[in-house]
Amino acid sequence: MNIWDVVIIGGGPIGIACGLEAQKKGLSYVILEKGPIVNSLYNYPDKMQFFSSSERLEIDDIPFISTEAKPKRDEALEYYRRIVTSNKLHINLFEEVINIQKEQNVFTISSNKTTYNATQIVIATGFYDIPNLLQVPGEGLKKVTHYYKNPHYYSGQKVAVIGASNSSVDAALECWRKGAEVTLIIRGTEIGPRVKYWVRPDIINRIEEGSISVHYNTTVKEITPNTIVIENTDGATVLQNDFVIALTGYRPNFKFLEMAGIELSQDEKKLPKYNPNTMETNVSGLYLAGVICGGMETHKWFIENSRIHAIQIMSSILQNK
Structure with a gap:
């Protein structure tokens, strides 16, 4: 042996x-x-x-x-x-x-x-x-991924990016620059503090100018083939959606x-x-x-x-x- x-x-x-x-x-x-x-x-x-x-x-x-x-x-x-x-x-x-x-x-x-x-x-x-799963209905749909590779795939699509880390911010910026309509969904009150210092001003500027939408203090409640349901202190909101990139760690x-x-x-x-x-x-x-x-x-x-x-x-x- x-x-x-x-x-x-x-x-x-x-x-x-x-x-x-x-x-x-x-x-x-x-x-x-x-x-x-x-x-x-x-x-x-x-x-x-x-x-x-x-x-x-x-x-x-x-x-x-x-x-x-x-x-x-x-x-x-x-x-x-x-x-x-x-x-x-x-x-x-x-x-x-x-x-x-x-x-x-x-x-x-x-x-x-x-x-x-x-x-x-x-x-x-x-x-x-x-991946750290969202544990919500619809997470197993084909349109949902917990890994992000290339923005070309999402061009011209309504994309929800979940998370506030480096990976989430990179995905949001890259997809937006390739023509996607991007919405960031963030559980906390701000972009993550450990986001790369040369990227952080970029995402904040895109949010402030309205190029990328953001929902702070928000969680995902459900994902359907054509929508994503989010919830915060104002209640539930239904967003039209083609793809979900859930980069939750x-x-x-x-x-x-x-x-x-x-x-x-x-x-x-x-x-x-x-x-x-x-x-x-x-x-x-x-x-x-x-x-x-x-x-x-x-x-x-x-x-x-x-x-x-x-x-x-x-x-x-x-x-x-």
């Missing part, structure tokens, strides 16, 4: 960083990614620009050269892909982990393709897979973590239990890396402040080997 030193679940930037560090330390490893390389980044909007500068997105001190200080999605895809290929990382793509079991000191990792055995596991799966796969035996806090934050010095969880030999460490607080961990996890984890694994 072949037993790996470490199986890394998730082939995003931090999973790749863990693979690089394992390779440098002489550990046998494999990265399992359920989609393409950096699957989450691939599913970002086509023209998305990062809030962070390129050097803050670098891993393993490998230079990230971009045409602007803050790189765009396609540049990031190229950067991380080249790291994988040029370093000949052991990564198996389009392979989803289904189950994790531990017997004595060996983990059995079952995927949709095969089974692996390892003495250590790193979970670096991010949080972009499971995402959450880690907590069921997957619990299946692996990781303890979560009992409050709404659902923080996983781990040692911040080694990143090892309450399950001996099972580590967490990246944004998944923050539970529902998905704004706490980014590439730039979780790159160090790879070094912490592989150092701990080497000491325990």
Whole structure:
């Protein structure tokens, strides 16, 4: 039976960083990614620009050269892909982990393709897979999406964008500029405070001039094939509508973590239990890396402040080997 030193679940930037560090330390490893390389980044909007500068997105001190200080999605895809290929990382793509079991000191990792055995596991799966649902009638209609890619699709259509974050604001502005009639629906009192500083004045100006409609302190009550019903302190309003882009955030796969035996806090934050010095969880030999460490607080961990996890984890694994 072949037993790996470490199986890394998730082939995003931090999973790749863990693979690089394992390779440098002489550990046998494999990265399992359920989609393409950096699957989450691939599913970002086509023209998305990062809030962070390129050097803050670098891993393993490998230079990230971009045409602007803050790189765009396609540049990031190229950067991380080249790291994988040029370093000949052991990564198996389009392979989803289904189950994790531990017997004595060996983990059995079952995927949709095969089974692996390892003495250590790193979970670096991010949080972009499971949308926070509106939980309203009509949310399952084909016209509703929780992901946004390209504005061309919505040209000439009545589009409701739900949310006040960077993704919502970008979608609203891009769709409006491609000829959509855009309505922003925001649960709070204003555009989100963490919206990119160079974008915030743009959306505020478009709202003030009436180019983009906005409803603050408003929730969605129902979605029908031709309308969306919203509600605030003035009561319910029915808007004519062709498409709904509900960008209400995402959450880690907590069921997957619990299946692996990781303890979560009992409050709404659902923080996983781990040692911040080694990143090892309450399950001996099972580590967490990246944004998944923050539970529902998905704004706490980014590439730039979780790159160090790879070094912490592989150092701990080497000491325990």
